[in-house]
Amino acid sequence: MTVTATPSTGRKESVSGRVRTLAGLSLLALALLLAAILGGAASTGAGLRTIGHDAGPQVLATTGLYRQMSEMDALVAETLLLGSEYGPQQQADLTTYDQRRLEISESLLKAYRLALDNPAEQRTVESLIEGLGRYERLATQARLLDVQSKHTAGQPPDNVVQAYQKATDLMHRELLPQAYNLTLETGTIVRRAHVAERSTTSLARFAVIVTGLLALACLLGLQTYLTRRFRRVFAPALVVATVLTGAGLVTGTALLNRQGQALDEAKRGGFDAVLTLTRARAISKSMHGDQNRYLLDRFRRDTYEHAFLDKSQTIAAVESTSLPDYQSKLRADFQGLLGSLTGQDRERLFAVYQKFQQADARMRTMTPEAAIKYWDGELTQTYESYDKVLEELVRRHESDFERAIDSGDGALETLWRLIPAGLAAGALLILVGIWPRLREYR
Amino acid sequence: MRKLLICLTLLLTACGAARPESLVDKDELIVAIRSDVPLISFKGKDGSYDGFNIDVAKYLISRLGKKIHWLEITAGDQLTVLTQGRADLVFAHMSVTPERKKVIDFAGPYHVDFQDIAVRPADKDVIRDVRDLEGRKICWVRGTNIAQRIIDERRVKAIAVPAPDYNVCLDMIKDGRIDAISTNSQILAGLLTKPGVDLHLVGATFNEQRTAIGIRKGDVDGCEELNRAITEMYQDGTANMLLDKWFGKSGIDLSVVSVPQFEGCS
Numbered sequence: 001m002t003v004t005a006t007p008s009t010g011r012k013e014s015v016s017g018r019v020r021t022l023a024g025l026s027l028l029a030l031a032l033l034l035a036a037i038l039g040g041a042a043s044t045g046a047g048l049r050t051i052g053h054d055a056g057p058q059v060l061a062t063t064g065l066y067r068q069m070s071e072m073d074a075l076v077a078e079t080l081l082l083g084s085e086y087g088p089q090q091q092a093d094l095t096t097y098d099q100r101r102l103e104i105s106e107s108l109l110k111a112y113r114l115a116l117d118n119p120a121e122q123r124t125v126e127s128l129i130e131g132l133g134r135y136e137r138l139a140t141q142a143r144l145l146d147v148q149s150k151h152t153a154g155q156p157p158d159n160v161v162q163a164y165q166k167a168t169d170l171m172h173r174e175l176l177p178q179a180y181n182l183t184l185e186t187g188t189i190v191r192r193a194h195v196a197e198r199s200t201t202s203l204a205r206f207a208v209i210v211t212g213l214l215a216l217a218c219l220l221g222l223q224t225y226l227t228r229r230f231r232r233v234f235a236p237a238l239v240v241a242t243v244l245t246g247a248g249l250v251t252g253t254a255l256l257n258r259q260g261q262a263l264d265e266a267k268r269g270g271f272d273a274v275l276t277l278t279r280a281r282a283i284s285k286s287m288h289g290d291q292n293r294y295l296l297d298r299f300r301r302d303t304y305e306h307a308f309l310d311k312s313q314t315i316a317a318v319e320s321t322s323l324p325d326y327q328s329k330l331r332a333d334f335q336g337l338l339g340s341l342t343g344q345d346r347e348r349l350f351a352v353y354q355k356f357q358q359a360d361a362r363m364r365t366m367t368p369e370a371a372i373k374y375w376d377g378e379l380t381q382t383y384e385s386y387d388k389v390l391e392e393l394v395r396r397h398e399s400d401f402e403r404a405i406d407s408g409d410g411a412l413e414t415l416w417r418l419i420p421a422g423l424a425a426g427a428l429l430i431l432v433g434i435w436p437r438l439r440e441y442r
Numbered sequence: 443m444r445k446l447l448i449c450l451t452l453l454l455t456a457c458g459a460a461r462p463e464s465l466v467d468k469d470e471l472i473v474a475i476r477s478d479v480p481l482i483s484f485k486g487k488d489g490s491y492d493g494f495n496i497d498v499a500k501y502l503i504s505r506l507g508k509k510i511h512w513l514e515i516t517a518g519d520q521l522t523v524l525t526q527g528r529a530d531l532v533f534a535h536m537s538v539t540p541e542r543k544k545v546i547d548f549a550g551p552y553h554v555d556f557q558d559i560a561v562r563p564a565d566k567d568v569i570r571d572v573r574d575l576e577g578r579k580i581c582w583v584r585g586t587n588i589a590q591r592i593i594d595e596r597r598v599k600a601i602a603v604p605a606p607d608y609n610v611c612l613d614m615i616k617d618g619r620i621d622a623i624s625t626n627s628q629i630l631a632g633l634l635t636k637p638g639v640d641l642h643l644v645g646a647t648f649n650e651q652r653t654a655i656g657i658r659k660g661d662v663d664g665c666e667e668l669n670r671a672i673t674e675m676y677q678d679g680t681a682n683m684l685l686d687k688w689f690g691k692s693g694i695d696l697s698v699v700s701v702p703q704f705e706g707c708s
Contacts (some may be wrong), residue, residue: 123677
């Protein structure tokens, strides 16, 4: 980039031409730098929008779907298990049931919106809407038979259990798997968008450095040429333009970096953690339902006990051969969905989860009547305190997520306002700097 | 300037290589299968492979737009072919277990099955449930965990009689050395189609078995693509058609055919 001074005799045209070329190159490099910064900002902005404002929250909404549907089924089982003497509690259960039904509709709408360009996922949502209608018909039948039987607390008559089996089979074999897969699939959409945008961002960051250095080199070349050619120490306007370009390069890179970091933090520390924890919470809800169904349906006690063990293994995996074996071998170094937790969170969660499993072990050794009382009291309490710890963890990661998105958004605003203004001023100053020199050649 | 260009090239290549190797990058996939399981995956008279697993593999891989190269394996190889990189996918009617998940990943499951029991027709009124196996002799094919799942997990005191494979189990139940054979209902249905076998399927559906596709550990992209293809297989009716084609006459309850709950890919 060094330009050597040439003898001036009769070479006026070439001198002004060279000044123009160098100035033009500097302006072009500045324009490219601006384009690279804006392009990078737009791409990370799109990434932040996907994960922070569109898909991310919607994915989190669909994770609620599984839990709400499990709870609906568990509430039906509970009203059947509680006898006619529990009238007010049955009524409360039905109110909660309606509340869940409403939340499910909202979650389904959100999922459908997210799936606008994914026909397979849209079909899943449609099939869930259709299936929920069938489920409610079957659940109502069971409930009607139950009311007619007027039984006291404990196992309802066989015809009630058989009617409920149809409903719960539909829920567990068709609806819950689809709801679970829906969350996984929306998670895939977010993951892929994140991977694509992250590589564009790192490319943009690199382009900013290259074009920025190029602009600086051109400006320095122009300065050197003018100094040698016109024997002036420096042109103040060009110095300011160089400083502005350098500042643009540094702040541009720094802001894109910060935005990229925010995106990564939001994805890993926030989104992924919330997704895992809400999945664990949903499965735990369904485990509590399995305990209830184990008490309700004497024909399928083995099946429900196995389902409980299977889900326990998904949440906190420990090598074991049977449920009692699992419960006795449960240690703090478990793997599985909650296996990624560390430090205090892990200890706290393990303590309440272990209590829940110990209470479960106790329930399974009791007589049916005692077990139902125990389930309704102490066991449900241990479940609720376990669920509360999970919920707190979810909340904390949700606020981490929001904070990361906000810090990324903040970086974005500064980028859009300050940097283009600075670089435009730099371009003007280049023109101001070379104007007097060019005039000498008129 | 030249240095900058070199840097740029290096960075671009680094971006390309950052993604781990995935089956989605290949045109032809090596699919490991077994050839000795009736109805599920077996060698036909003309030497080509046939069965439920084969049809599912063909459908899913054509959905991915890839070609298939079959690789015949035995039950003992189903994990090592993946860990040693000899196959891209394993369709060996493998069920998902925490131990297996330590070394490989699973796409799917593509089918949810239950464990069932086959007995001699004369015993069909005495053995109707897994609990009725108490004190009776059951076949235990070495290397499988099926007998253990009855004795340890269900805590039913049955007597496990070891055998090298299911053909020996069939001989043993015929001459009275054992009373029952228990395994995945689909595998049992296949055994019942063998010539000279006269057994009754109890229909005791217990211990859910999630039959999944084995893939290499860490292949998230491949896993997600396969899961999408499985969802489509259920939505477009192919799953229903294939289950009916292979197990329609077996006595397995096919009244509910619905997409299974996936394991998840990461």
